[in-house]
Amino acid sequence: MDLGELLPDLIKGFTHFTFGNAVMIFAALVLIYLGVFKEIEPVLLVPIGFGCLLANIPLAGMTASEGMMGVLYDAGIKTELFPLLIFVGVGAMIDFSPLLAQPRMVLLGAAGQFGIFGTLILAVLLGFPLNQAASIGVIGAIDGPTSIFVATKLAPELLAPIAVAAYSYMSLIPIIQPPLMRLLTTKKERLIRMEYAPKPISKKTLILFPVVLTLVVGLLVPEATPLISMLMLGNLLKMSGVVDRLSKAAENEIINIATLFLGLAIGSTMNAVSFLNIDTGKIMVLGLFAFVLDTVAGLLFGKLMCFVSGGKINPLIGAAGISAFPMAGRLAAKTANDEDPDNFILMHAMGANTAGQLGSVIAGGILLSVVSKMLGIV
Amino acid sequence: MDLGELLPDLIKGFTHFTFGNAVMIFAALVLIYLGVFKEIEPVLLVPIGFGCLLANIPLAGMTASEGMMGVLYDAGIKTELFPLLIFVGVGAMIDFSPLLAQPRMVLLGAAGQFGIFGTLILAVLLGFPLNQAASIGVIGAIDGPTSIFVATKLAPELLAPIAVAAYSYMSLIPIIQPPLMRLLTTKKERLIRMEYAPKPISKKTLILFPVVLTLVVGLLVPEATPLISMLMLGNLLKMSGVVDRLSKAAENEIINIATLFLGLAIGSTMNAVSFLNIDTGKIMVLGLFAFVLDTVAGLLFGKLMCFVSGGKINPLIGAAGISAFPMAGRLAAKTANDEDPDNFILMHAMGANTAGQLGSVIAGGILLSVVSKMLGIV
Amino acid sequence: MDLGELLPDLIKGFTHFTFGNAVMIFAALVLIYLGVFKEIEPVLLVPIGFGCLLANIPLAGMTASEGMMGVLYDAGIKTELFPLLIFVGVGAMIDFSPLLAQPRMVLLGAAGQFGIFGTLILAVLLGFPLNQAASIGVIGAIDGPTSIFVATKLAPELLAPIAVAAYSYMSLIPIIQPPLMRLLTTKKERLIRMEYAPKPISKKTLILFPVVLTLVVGLLVPEATPLISMLMLGNLLKMSGVVDRLSKAAENEIINIATLFLGLAIGSTMNAVSFLNIDTGKIMVLGLFAFVLDTVAGLLFGKLMCFVSGGKINPLIGAAGISAFPMAGRLAAKTANDEDPDNFILMHAMGANTAGQLGSVIAGGILLSVVSKMLGIV
Amino acid sequence: MNDLTLSLEITALGMGLVFGAILLLWLMMVLLTLLTAEKEIPADEVPAPAAPEPAAVSQAGYKAQAAALAVAMALSEQELSSAHPLPEPPTAIVSAWQLGMRTRQSSEKGNFRRH
Amino acid sequence: MNDLTLSLEITALGMGLVFGAILLLWLMMVLLTLLTAEKEIPADEVPAPAAPEPAAVSQAGYKAQAAALAVAMALSEQELSSAHPLPEPPTAIVSAWQLGMRTRQSSEKGNFRRH
Amino acid sequence: MNDLTLSLEITALGMGLVFGAILLLWLMMVLLTLLTAEKEIPADEVPAPAAPEPAAVSQAGYKAQAAALAVAMALSEQELSSAHPLPEPPTAIVSAWQLGMRTRQSSEKGNFRRH
Ligand code: NA
Ligand code: NA
Numbered sequence A, B, C: 001m002d003l004g005e006l007l008p009d010l011i012k013g014f015t016h017f018t019f020g021n022a023v024m025i026f027a028a029l030v031l032i033y034l035g036v037f038k039e040i041e042p043v044l045l046v047p048i049g050f051g052c053l054l055a056n057i058p059l060a061g062m063t064a065s066e067g068m069m070g071v072l073y074d075a076g077i078k079t080e081l082f083p084l085l086i087f088v089g090v091g092a093m094i095d096f097s098p099l100l101a102q103p104r105m106v107l108l109g110a111a112g113q114f115g116i117f118g119t120l121i122l123a124v125l126l127g128f129p130l131n132q133a134a135s136i137g138v139i140g141a142i143d144g145p146t147s148i149f150v151a152t153k154l155a156p157e158l159l160a161p162i163a164v165a166a167y168s169y170m171s172l173i174p175i176i177q178p179p180l181m182r183l184l185t186t187k188k189e190r191l192i193r194m195e196y197a198p199k200p201i202s203k204k205t206l207i208l209f210p211v212v213l214t215l216v217v218g219l220l221v222p223e224a225t226p227l228i229s230m231l232m233l234g235n236l237l238k239m240s241g242v243v244d245r246l247s248k249a250a251e252n253e254i255i256n257i258a259t260l261f262l263g264l265a266i267g268s269t270m271n272a273v274s275f276l277n278i279d280t281g282k283i284m285v286l287g288l289f290a291f292v293l294d295t296v297a298g299l300l301f302g303k304l305m306c307f308v309s310g311g312k313i314n315p316l317i318g319a320a321g322i323s324a325f326p327m328a329g330r331l332a333a334k335t336a337n338d339e340d341p342d343n344f345i346l347m348h349a350m351g352a353n354t355a356g357q358l359g360s361v362i363a364g365g366i367l368l369s370v371v372s373k374m375l376g377i378v
Numbered sequence D, E, F: 001m002n003d004l005t006l007s008l009e010i011t012a013l014g015m016g017l018v019f020g021a022i023l024l025l026w027l028m029m030v031l032l033t034l035l036t037a038e039k040e041i042p043a044d045e046v047p048a049p050a051a052p053e054p055a056a057v058s059q060a061g062y063k064a065q066a067a068a069l070a071v072a073m074a075l076s077e078q079e080l081s082s083a084h085p086l087p088e089p090p091t092a093i094v095s096a097w098q099l100g101m102r103t104r105q106s107s108e109k110g111n112f113r114r115h
């Protein structure tokens, strides 16, 4: 062994370093920067960014199937365990009483899914095959776990850009939505006050709701069962009030660990070869389009409900129907409040927002069902 | 693609729905109802019920081996990891000092296992093959993880009804035991007061006990080693007082997550095809019989000890020897206290109860050993 | 079936019990004793000791690949998941600001790695093949997860004695180091006071440090990436201050569970056949040698820095460069404080100590790289 | 059939199904709310914020009240931390015994005892 | 041999073994207790309920006592939460330093210092 | 080449690389510290011990101060425990609504309101 023979080995980290790696590491740093300093979805963007960093250090071997990131990917992404476990925790954090008190708000949760299908069409026009186009469309569900779940089934090769788009834009909602809200509604509409005289929702209703919903959605859209059932399991654990140990575990240990590992595993698929291509760029653009389209459709449907109700419904709550729970709901309430400091529509917006969460999961299941059928996957 | 072709696909959830599914979903609702509204072992019955619900939604695919429930089943039931992890947590919650202060109480822990063997004989008479009969008998251990552990080894096809019977009846103990207690003991016996002048148990004794017990039981009954060792590991972590981090993790994170996943995985095996048959009905009846027989044997042995000790032992504590830790112990003390508000036998009952816990695990291991040998499994 | 036929089966636990088992069980009891009563690294020695106990109960079947210990070993040691997860937690507990405030301290982290290579040479002289000698040398990293990580890659057959040596001696540091400190430094040197007028370290620096360090070390020593990146991930989660959920999970649930399982799994490899041989004895002696050599090298380098700086550096902090975070740092400060109650060098010692942690990981990666290359493993 | 036509069909079908499912959900919610309505339930039994409201503290501004609140919270926290549905930790057994002994003593003396 | 005979045999053998094992356990417990008995250990060193007993609060009934208790509990909780056997979090290092600096100052001034 | 020579080579190479890497780290740290130094940051913004220092309690020794501290700690603990970056639990929504209603009321009445 002489030094001349050894030198290539000493600098192998640098000699295997490609320009693509540099670009992706820059992207990783941007994600970490956005998470840490801009506080944009830090619980996901920091692990995703860090995973991306690791995926672009040559020869580190962490993303090989026997490396740590490969182990996490196989254990939690391939099996879909991580997004489903996150949903158990999210379910334990959702309160459906604003929705149950005003059931008609559920319609806004349907309207806020137009973006999914609009984006699908556009993706097809841009040349994506149907399975990929559908996966890209589900960014329009504006719900991380749903996007990841569907993409894993239909187009796992696009998982990384889809997840990054879904989570990045979700945190940009406070920037994306307000201009659209002001553009599409009149000041008079934004000033509409809504009564909130909810009928009291009994504990029994709140406990039965997740069970019955699982059954109904499960029978209507079997493909949505995993997502909806885990969301509802978390909700049942919380609402039942008798399994504090389990609901605390769901809200804390389970969701925290699953989130950390999910982020790392997804980030670790962002290697230069598979991520740095024109498709990724298209997906980022299409993702933005999906967010805009969802918001527009929600607002327009809100205006329709305003018209039909004789001006009793503030169309701003339509924007909360896109999902993005709970940010979109708070944002709609804040926008109305900014216009008139005495206007409080938070409960209505949260009703629409939880409806959007349900609508997103259902739409994701329907898309999965229809596209699988058409592609003969089933 | 025309709509006529599509329709069957739209309602596939309903067309695949069988009467058996309906029955099982009803059963699932009953389990959830018992857990949530009657607070019967909710930490297990709610997840089991929810898992059962999921197993009977057609085409949901959650119980397939690559579905979430299948993944949990393979990871934690097939490997026996979940019941053993639960035992680590249970061990961290047991205090053996009442037993160590009155070692003769340990005999009651042996008497409370007659139900296992009586049930086995009856199950054989009802036509169950030996491996299944033995698994059904272990319901008489009145200890969830032991029942699951033995059934997984000897008759995994009966896991669901056995687990459901074990946990459902365990929570019915406050209904099952008191009539038997009153029937089999005289008022004079129930009024017996017991002195409690325990010798102080040193910290050293409490720390050495789990280690020595693991060794002794491990050498005597190797088949009981996994169960007894994990129980004792949890106890050692707790009693040592120097690994607070680990004992807290055992008592909280580990047991909570394992319990949630165990319940879901077991519930998900309750599909209509494998659960809805005459065997399940027989098992439910045999399980009840096992509980009754255990209590009777315990009480009779308590009466024997009362007689031998010259009337110094209250036979009620015999009923605490069945395991069902810690409910049975508290129930025996409460029954004596109801008869005479100044009669406190809690420490004696808890001694018998922890002895019952040990006896159940040992009896489970012995049964596993003997039956494996006879069936030539080994 | 007659009793004569049955008897061998009844006492099979004893008939399969070997003298080796007895010796190993004694060793297990010693480990548990040291952990519980001497409080020597109890979070690791108690689980390791208990795992060893289980491995030496004949026919218990827990260490078979389908037994619980086998499952844990395959899930967390073979995949290297447990040591890496522990590092995420450790990273969340390290504060690099003392090091960043006095960057030259980092040199001491290099000096404290001489023991690795000195021990390797000695191990080769004692007849160990190169891969085993290198694994034994890494005991000199004085860092549990690093030792386990490297041994798993190069010589998994020696994992148990290496892990036991690494953790046992680490806790003997308060006994091993002080005599060496007094032997190798003059009283005058020990009395040297050090100014601590650190420049303030900005939050931005503390956040960027783990990211940049991962990149730099990853490119320089790809083999060190898994270890250094997980350490830095934990540190980033903590320092960023925006993902409290995740850093809490890393510091608590993740590290606690991984530690318990790691200890059990490693202990369970300590069966009589593979552990009780002359090699284990040699490794224990070599491990002690590694610790001594590291301390000596650190102190001598500390004296060199003292000389070069014109007597402004207290050479005691050299002993903190061996890693063994955070005991070695505290011990160096305590020794100076014992000599002169008004002499406080804790921050300098902690700077050297965190440098030692980094140096240990880097040295582990370099050794892995060089030896893999030479053995043609790569 | 090309992908574009297909995607348009998926859109029509998909949004139709989404609205259909959502309408059924609406129906389900109305029925569920009706069937499980409990007239006797007062409004405040709907899951309300469990924590004492900090606003109350600042409004009152009295030190004594703050101290009382601190005591109450510390006690409630303590109760909370020992509440779990699985078998209670070992100490519970001992303290149950002690409670029993004390109950006996106090009932002999006729002392008042809460709980 | 049919299954019934077999099951009767299993029962006889099984219960025999269970009682045998339990008798050995009894012996083991007696021996263990004898061998590890510590005369000098006062009774209260047996793991006792760690939490301050709520009963004491209600019996005393004095507000001052309650406040003192709250302080004590808050302090003990704080200590508890920072106590763990693994390396302490970063802040510990800084505060150890500060403690050191203060110890120096106070020892120069001759102040009283607890701990 | 025999193993001993090899091991000597490994030692030379290994320690050389370790020192090389560490020197590069030194450089990196100096650069990083220089490039990210923030003049305007006051010293106390460096992560400091979050917990109130127990020493302060013993030094002061006044009961009133201790009570105030207990209140402060209890409040801070409460805040801490409800702080997490993911969607807040259901109660948060209700209390946000209540807060909104109260803000409206109080702004109509012109009451002072902290936060
Ligand atoms: Na949506
Ligand atoms: Na039993």
Ligand code: NA
Pocket: C112, C113, C140, C141, C142, C143, C294, C321, C322, C323, C324, C356, C359, C360
């Ligand atoms: Na080292």
